[in-house]
Amino acid sequence: MKLTCDPVRAKTLISAFQSVSERVSNAAGTRNVRLVAVSKLKPATDILALHEQANVEHFGENYAQELMEKAEILPRSIKWHFIGGLQSNKCKPLASTISNLYLVSSVDSQKKASQLSLGRSLLPVPADSTSPPSPLNIHIQVNTSGESSKSGVTPGKDTTELCKYVIEECPFLKLVGLMTIGAIARSHMKEGEENEDFIVLREERDRVEKELGLEGLELSMGMSEDFEEAIRQGSGEVRVGSTIFGQRPAKQDFKVLAEVEGEKSS
Secondary structure, three states: OOOOOOHHHHHHHHHHHHHHHHHHHHHHOOOOOEEEEEOOOOOHHHHHHHHHHHOOOEEEEOOHHHHHHHHHHOOOOOEEEEOOOOOHHHHHHHHHHOOOEEEEEEEOOHHHHHHHHHHHHOOOOOOOOOOOOOOEEEEEEEOOOOOOOOOOEOOOHHHHHHHHHHHHHOOOEEEEEEEOOOOOHHHHOOOOOOOHHHHHHHHHHHHHHHHHOOOOOEEEOOOOOOHHHHHHOOOOEEEEOHHHHOOOOOHHHOOOOOOOOOOOOO
């Protein structure tokens, strides 16, 4: 089965991505900031168009089943990010079956961390390889806004203990930073006003590095509405979806393989 994207759609996607990428570069200055294209509830052909025609590598998904389906049919050269709410029973399948799973950003418990590490240890390696699978990159998700509707560990002791657990007890995970999904109201701050969620995450990162003797932990914060401000406050990774792909369909209407215009599904 050959996947193809409508040329007009591909041109629209590439133009939107390049516009966002330019804004990221302008906000970042001399720093390298990773732009993750959030492709949840978007067809595989959208992803393929950006990957093959614009050399986009990093794509983010929110739903485990959707990610596994897309990873099965799309190029292995894609670097997948899982950024959605993580269920413990999905950790092992994700980590053990997707060889190009680059990073899981939503780790918020020891159980999930241990299941991801176990899953990664079971990832098949080439027959001629004598090395175990490489560790899976992860972020610890921190609930910086204190909202009960948000996932994430509480800033302070809980964050430090989970980071320490990953480092000491999860040999197939690599802690690369902290992530937050902040309050919606704070993502619409007026220009010049600082986003409290970004401040809290930055302070958490600094504290964790000091207490655990670490350095170089990245901050993953900022989405379509506020990624430029997040970069100005130190974010090393931003996650942008609707600004690139447009509005998403309802989940019940989504298909990984969307019908090609003018054709009927078989």
